Amino acid sequence: MPLVNLAVVLVSPKTPGNIGSAARAMLNMGARDLRLVAPRCDHLDSQAVAMAVHAADLLREARVYPTLREALADRDLSVGTSARIRADLPAPRHPAQVRPLVRAASAPALVFGPEETGLVNSDLEQCQVTVRVPTGDYASLNLAQAVLLVCYEFLQAQDEVPASERKTATREEMEAMYGHLHQTMHLIGYTDAVRARHTLRLWRAMLDRALMSSAESRLFRGLLRQVEWKVRDAARCGTVEGKAAPADETALD
Ligand SMILES: C[S@@+](CC[C@H](N)C(=O)[O-])C[C@H]1O[C@@H](n2cnc3c(N)ncnc32)[C@H](O)[C@@H]1O
Known part of the structure; x- marks a missing residue:
């Protein structure tokens, strides 16, 4: 073949x-x-x-x-x-x-x-x-x-084995998702300019292993959009519901 x-x-x-x-x-x-x-x-x-x-x-x-x-x-x-x-x-x-x-x-x-x-x-x-x-x-x-x-x-x-029928996300979709993740990480203070590249690299390696479908990459971006909306809404109203995660839970790098 x-x-x-x-x-x-x-x-x-x-x-x-x-x-x-x-x-x-x-x-x-x-x-x-x-x-x-x-x-x-x-x-x-x-x-x-x-x-x-x-x-x-x-x-x-x-x-x-x-x-x-x-x-x-x-x-x-x-x-x-x-x-x-x-x-x-x-x-x-x-x-x-x-x-x-x-x-x-x-x-x-x-x-x-x-x-x-x-x-x-x-x-x-x-x-x-x-x-x-x-x-x-x-x-x-x-x-x-x-x-x-x-x-x-x-x-x-x-x-x-014949190629699967499953529609795996294209690299373009995955890169757009990683761009979005990067932006959200900055917005919520999960990373900063110095650590961003290393942090994102860890997340990319983990998410790439999942071999996401197009639909799953859209699902993930839906979550990011909701996080962005919530943070911006809280900033507008001057309230933030819930507590930020303790530093050691987010400090992967
Ligand atoms: C001549 S090699 C480049 C060698 C370069 N000095 C290096 O250390 O990667 C050109 C390309 O062939 C491929 N290549 C060469 N040896 C390889 C190996 N043992 N396994 C996988 N790819 C190899 C890689 O894509 C590499 O970038």
Whole structure:
């Protein structure tokens, strides 16, 4: 079965040959949707076309985005990839461990980083999960080889069970929800400008694990709207019902 609706996102790739080889690897695994975020070279360069071989159409059809957020907006699962383990982010998983997530998704994306540096933390924060292909001591795979291996793993997952009918929230809906959560946290004094990023990161990791549906993300935002309304109404009337939570109950970070 081909990887019907999988998008492969290359963030800021530098070398045309790598983009062409990545396109070839995608076609090998049955994926066709290539997305480039702020590429640093021409993806239709002759070297890219030569390395793509029969996948040159994927290069011609590739879409270019200014930001990762825009490239992921219509996706319901985004999986980051990294050769490195980062101290300040959740540990990456073995690719086989994300099979249940892949099976639940109807519009997944795989995100790969630039050749020299890999994805930065703010890119990985936009992914529900990060995977790392186990290797020998030298962990850094060539970009196209990483695309081939991780797409292969996705293919195995999709082959096991047909895609679910459940409508998982898109990344655009989830990002809008996180923006709303951020705003509400500030309004109620749950966090401040210094701690906000870290606090939100903890909440994002927890809520991303829930694989919310569109309806559930709207339900959550309904709760946030009610909190906002209540706080503003109390401020208008000069009363606040109930007590604020003790500091140690809210201080997760
Ligand atoms: C050449 S690597 C970048 C290496 C970079 N020095 C780093 O430490 O992340 C280019 C991209 O291939 C993917 N990649 C390379 N090795 C990987 C591995 N072992 N597991 C998962 N992805 C890998 C990642 O997307 C990475 O950003």
